[in-house]
Amino acid sequence: MRGHLSPMTRTQYYVAASIDGYIADSAGKLDWLFQFNDTPGLTEHYQAFIDSVGPLAMGAATYEFILGENQPWPYADRPTWVFTHRPLPAIPGANLRFTTEDVSAVHAQMVEAAAGKNLWLIGGGNLVAQFVRQGLLDEILLSVVPVVLGGGIPLLPAALTRPLELTGLTRFDRGMVELRYTLPSRAPAPKG
Template identity: 85%
Template structure:
């Protein structure tokens, strides 16, 4: 069954980027033992991706080859953005609810990764489309920046997993409760 997942890293005070939109604080942990293997295991289960324009532009500005192979990627944007040659991109202005159905079909049983952009993820949350949060907690305090998720999830989340890494890093996996009817 396809799950829609927010796989993200945040400082312990809840920010996914610093106040300048930078990730240097996170990149210093890239070589932490076990992190690469953990990410690769996650990616084996991922089909389509969704990201906002700011995340897409961040990836463009890194000047590296497209890191997501041929996975279909929806970029939610209201402005014209350059395409990356060889990437399977779909630029859209549509509502996440309409696009989510297309993503589930494209997933063919794999999971959907909502990559970066708490505001985009908040739209999925508000429509009841988020199934899991994979939250990597990075042992730094930024004191401000881009928030993890600017949406309310007031029902208790179900902790489904915890992975410890060296250097004080942990990943918490939460299932999002579904309203009972």
């Protein structure tokens, strides 16, 4: 068991990235990804994932992106922690908790609220990097999209130099694949 309190709850980074490792283009846009929304099997695959998820965590930029879509809150009544250092408007119908706390303190709250479901770190590689540095990320579910952006927002700006374990591979039409990786346990601290 990594950083969580329950052996049933896993902290997951479910994300899509271009072949060259970007989760958004240099303008923060996702049009390159949305062109794959009608890929056969993708909706059902996403639905199976979201059914396994309880709480979510996202950064302010991801939250503002969702605000900018002018759509109803897409995550039903799932409790969502938004990490921000500035005031943000609430989305009607969303179960939101705006926070400036350290990710380790929030992670414990999320696990408690999960009731055995998994946690989803959504969007924002910078926020996910904070969870990685605290040893709180269990899995990366990476959909590799067959486009090359040449720049943008990186997948994960944190070092993970120990090999990840590939635990699943799902192929979709149109050249998309999902790679499911488990992160290695942290090495014990050196004895002094």
